[in-house]
Amino acid sequence: PPEGRLEIWDGWNLVLGASKAAPDRRSLIAQAHERLALAQALRIWIVFDGADERVSREDRLRVSYTGGTGEHRADRLIVAFVRMAAYLGLADRLSVWTHDRDFARDVRRYSVAVLP
Numbered sequence: 001p002p003e004g005r006l007e008i009w010d011g012w013n014l015v016l017g018a019s020k021a022a023p024d025r026r027s028l029i030a031q032a033h034e035r036l037a038l039a040q041a042l043r044i045w046i047v048f049d050g051a052d053e054r055v056s057r058e059d060r061l062r063v064s065y066t067g068g069t070g071e072h073r074a075d076r077l078i079v080a081f082v083r084m085a086a087y088l089g090l091a092d093r094l095s096v097w098t099h100d101r102d103f104a105r106d107v108r109r110y111s112v113a114v115l116p
Helices: 011-016 024-038 073-087 101-108
Strands: 007-008 040-046 054-058 061-065 094-097 114-115
Touching: 007 011, 007 024, 007 073, 011 024, 011 040, 011 114, 024 040, 024 094, 040 073, 073 094, 073 101, 101 114
Parallel strands: 007 040, 007 094, 040 061, 094 114
Antiparallel strands: 054 061
C-alpha cells in the first residue's frame, strides 16, 4: 500500500551478533510477529544465511534462507534488493535492521534507514 513500509532484518546478525536482539531464530520471528501486530502497514522480511535456499511467507512476514555457501550471502542479497528499490524510488519506504557496521554502511549508500 502507498503508506506501507518494509523492514528487512539481518537474521543471523540479530541472533548471533555481538548485540543480540534475540537468543534464537524462533524468538526473532516471534518479535517480528509482535511488531507486525502493532503496525498494520508494515511488512517484515527476515533474511538468514542457510545452505538450502527457501522462503516461507505468513501474511506480512517473509523469512528466507539464501542457499549456497560462503560468507555474507544474506548481506549481499539484502544490498541487491535495497539497490533495486532505490533505483525504483522506493528507498524511503525501506529500513534494514542490523548491528553490522560495514553492512549498515553499504545499505546507507542507497539512502535506506538502518534501525538502531
